[in-house]
Amino acid sequence: MRVCVQILRQFCFNSATKRIVEIPDLQWEKSQLNRNVACRFFFIWFPDLTELKLPVSDPNPSLCVCVLLTLQWDTDPSVLQLQSDSELGRKMQRLGATKITQVDFLPREVVLYCKETQTPITGTEEEDDEEIIDLEPALESDQQEEVDNKETREGYPGRELTEEEKQQILKSEEFLSFFDCSIRVMERALAEQSDIFFDYSGRDLEDKDGELQGGSSLSLSRLFYDEHWSKHRVITCLDWSPQYPELLVASYNNNEDAPHEPDGVALVWNMKFKKNTPEYVFHCQSPVVAVGFARFHPNLVVGGTYSGQIVLWDNRSHRRTPVQRTPLSAAAHTHPVYCVNVVGTQNANNLITVSTDGRMCSWTQPISTPWDFMELVYNKSKPVAVTGMAFPTGDVNNYVVGSEEGTVYTASRHGSKAGICEMFEGHQGPVTGLSCHNAVGPVDFSHLFVTSSFDWTVKLWSTKHNKPLYSFEDNADYIYDVMWSPVHPALFAAVDGMGRLDLWNLNSDTEVPTASVTVEGASALNRVRWASGGKEVAVGDSEGRLWIYDAGELAVPHSEDWARFARTLMEIKANRGDAEEEGLVELTP
Amino acid sequence: MAEVEETLKRIQTHEGVIGTIVVNAEGIPIRTTLDNSTTVQYAGLLHQLTMKARSTVRDIDPQNDLTFLRIRSKKHEIMVAPDKEYMLIVIQNPSE
Numbered sequence: 001m002r003v004c005v006q007i008l009r010q011f012c013f014n015s016a017t018k019r020i021v022e023i024p025d026l027q028w029e030k031s032q033l034n035r036n037v038a039c040r041f042f043f044i045w046f047p048d049l050t051e052l053k054l055p056v057s058d059p060n061p062s063l064c065v066c067v068l069l070t071l072q073w074d075t076d077p078s079v080l081q082l083q084s085d086s087e088l089g090r091k092m093q094r095l096g097a098t099k100i101t102q103v104d105f106l107p108r109e110v111v112l113y114c115k116e117t118q119t120p121i122t123g124t125e126e127e128d129d130e131e132i133i134d135l136e137p138a139l140e141s142d143q144q145e146e147v148d149n150k151e152t153r154e155g156y157p158g159r160e161l162t163e164e165e166k167q168q169i170l171k172s173e174e175f176l177s178f179f180d181c182s183i184r185v186m187e188r189a190l191a192e193q194s195d196i197f198f199d200y201s202g203r204d205l206e207d208k209d210g211e212l213q214g215g216s217s218l219s220l221s222r223l224f225y226d227e228h229w230s231k232h233r234v235i236t237c238l239d240w241s242p243q244y245p246e247l248l249v250a251s252y253n254n255n256e257d258a259p260h261e262p263d264g265v266a267l268v269w270n271m272k273f274k275k276n277t278p279e280y281v282f283h284c285q286s287p288v289v290a291v292g293f294a295r296f297h298p299n300l301v302v303g304g305t306y307s308g309q310i311v312l313w314d315n316r317s318h319r320r321t322p323v324q325r326t327p328l329s330a331a332a333h334t335h336p337v338y339c340v341n342v343v344g345t346q347n348a349n350n351l352i353t354v355s356t357d358g359r360m361c362s363w364t365q366p367i368s369t370p371w372d373f374m375e376l377v378y379n380k381s382k383p384v385a386v387t388g389m390a391f392p393t394g395d396v397n398n399y400v401v402g403s404e405e406g407t408v409y410t411a412s413r414h415g416s417k418a419g420i421c422e423m424f425e426g427h428q429g430p431v432t433g434l435s436c437h438n439a440v441g442p443v444d445f446s447h448l449f450v451t452s453s454f455d456w457t458v459k460l461w462s463t464k465h466n467k468p469l470y471s472f473e474d475n476a477d478y479i480y481d482v483m484w485s486p487v488h489p490a491l492f493a494a495v496d497g498m499g500r501l502d503l504w505n506l507n508s509d510t511e512v513p514t515a516s517v518t519v520e521g522a523s524a525l526n527r528v529r530w531a532s533g534g535k536e537v538a539v540g541d542s543e544g545r546l547w548i549y550d551a552g553e554l555a556v557p558h559s560e561d562w563a564r565f566a567r568t569l570m571e572i573k574a575n576r577g578d579a580e581e582e583g584l585v586e587l588t589p
Numbered sequence: 590m591a592e593v594e595e596t597l598k599r600i601q602t603h604e605g606v607i608g609t610i611v612v613n614a615e616g617i618p619i620r621t622t623l624d625n626s627t628t629v630q631y632a633g634l635l636h637q638l639t640m641k642a643r644s645t646v647r648d649i650d651p652q653n654d655l656t657f658l659r660i661r662s663k664k665h666e667i668m669v670a671p672d673k674e675y676m677l678i679v680i681q682n683p684s685e
Contacts, residue, residue, distance in 0.1 A: 161613075161617050161619065166619050169613065169619050170619065170620065172591055174674050174675075175674070175675060177648065178609075178672045178674060178675045178677075179593060179596070181672075181675070182670035182672060182675075182677045183600070183677065185595055185657060185670050186600065186668060186670050186677055186679055187600065187603075189657070189659070189668050189679060190603050190606065190668070228595070277599065347652075375605070473681070522592070
């Protein structure tokens with residue numbers, strides 16, 4: 001910025017007389033002034049910012065000259081008027097009209113806020129505020145380019161936030177929690193496509209997509225698949241929520257194509273709304289091989305991992321990583337945990353976990369070290385490599401486990417015979433799935449359980465006999481899972497490696513499944529789980545897809561089904577008794 | 590952070606969605622998938638409308654509060670999920 005000075009009056013100080021005398025016609029040379037300006041310049045500002053006094057260099061100290069000048073800021077150097085004399089500036093300045101350029105300072109910023117008040121404001125007040133706000137954006141946006149003010153961030157709609165501020169907001173905690181909730185609501189709203197304006201008079205009725213054809217056969221209801229989290233992962237376990245029947249959780253193995261993604265994923269899906277994205281996404285560092293909703297803690301999801309760690313996720317926190325996990329120590333599990341189960345009652349419940357080295361641990365909340373553990377060994381020699389565990393309905397002490405050798409054992413948690421009790425041999429391959437009868441009705445079948453195995457068969461057992469009651473041999477591939485229906489006494493579902501889902505109704509036929517369907521893509525089906533109402537069955541496959549099938553009429557029990565099943569059982573036992581000569585060993589339960 | 594972007598992108602690719610805007614408490618858009626002038630217009634107008642709707646709800650019953658706002662017009666459907674601090678606006682063209 002250059003200084004343009006205009007001389008008003010000139011003075012000089014006569015040191016002899018010690019007076020300041022006014023000198024007319026003093027001339028200044030520009031160069032002199034510049035030099036002087038650099039070295040011996042001092043300003044005395046008068047209140048109206050226009051006059052200053054400056055002494056000039058004086059080889060003769062007895063004489064100094066003061067000048068009264070006006071100072072005007074000017075960007076144009078050619079306007080520089082002043083000329084100073086090398087000696088003392090005796091030449092007079094010729095006063096004449098000069099070119100004055102006026103430059104204004106910008107008007108002061110008027111700060112207006114349009115914040116909401118806490119108390120509810122009446123309608124008229126709102127109107128006034130809105131009018132003011134409407135006027136302001138028009139003015140402000142004009143001046144926006146000229147004013148560079150990162151600090152002032154007033155509340156005008158139309159005002160921009162800088163990129164950094166936006167990034168900061170997007171990272172903040174309140175934003176993330178707001179986003180989490182509202183995005184959920186928004187996706188559900190987006191997915192609902194019902195057209196309330198539909199006019200029946202104008203055109204033909206179209207069939208709506210997705211209407212369930214509730215019939216007597218198995219039909220596909222939903223497919224849950226997420227591009228990001230399900231792709232290339234095998235579904236390792238499924239569980240339906242005991243509290244909200246529309247929620248189910250699926251755990252996934254690791255994705256070999258994406259080594260940087262977390263190895264273990266658990267997704268909670270929602271059947272109720274049409275949106276196709278998971279309700280909650282949880283992940284952890286190790287592949288999750290078992291998952292379940294914690295029965296008496298509605299917000300918690302328990303996972304058993306390949307590394308032996310037990311992890312706990314909480315859907316109240318916004319974190320996707322576990323809120324609790326067990327330490328990797330010899331006191332806990334060191335082998336993959338394939339079974340997690342919450343047993344007990346509301347007030348006295350424990351988390352039971354079993355790993356493939358035969359160790360069974362009981363945990364309480366918060367999980368840090370197990371309060372009880374036990375090694376499952378048979379005949380005090382070899383530990384049982386447990387692949388599946390099931391508790392009969394209503395029993396919290398005795399349970400059944402399946403092992404990798406193909407043998408099934410019953411065991412108890414407490415009591416004099418704590419540990420493995422009985423051995424059931426029959427399968428020729430590892431036992432993959434195990435399910436205890438859990439339909440409650442007039443006749444008690446809780447001693448029955450079914451097992452599935454790599455030997456292409458599903459076997460029906462009773463805890464009273466150590467040989468299978470019946471073997472179902474309709475499949476031509478490894479059978480990966482089996483589960484009794486929770487409502488129908490004679491119905492169970494089985495899935496195999498060829499993508500087949502079979503429903504067996506033992507009251508109709510024991511030789512072939514009553515209903516069978518193959519999933520599209522013919523990938524191996526890894527897990528099957530009935531919903532708690534017994535109407536839907538969820539199947540997880542090796543490609544990460546979760547299929548929900550509607551069982552329709554098949555799954556509805558009739559009152560005579562129990563009696564019929566009792567008769568069927570007797571027939572089965574009778575047939576068995578004829579076929580096998582070595583006889584059954586009756587076991588005391 | 591990347592999850593936010595990913596989720597917004599996923600909503601944007603949903604069938605019929607024209608645009609998504611995230612607005613803060615003062616009506617300033619923070620994230621948008623539309624062009625600037627449209628965003629500013631939508632953000633300003635919908636912010637005022639949401640405030641008005643909220644005050645209406647609270648006038649009728651001070652214990653009540655606005656949770657969701659859905660405007661159906663001939664061409665579009667505008668859905669607003671308001672909050673204390675922020676607001677999520679999605680404009681959709683519902684399929685017939």
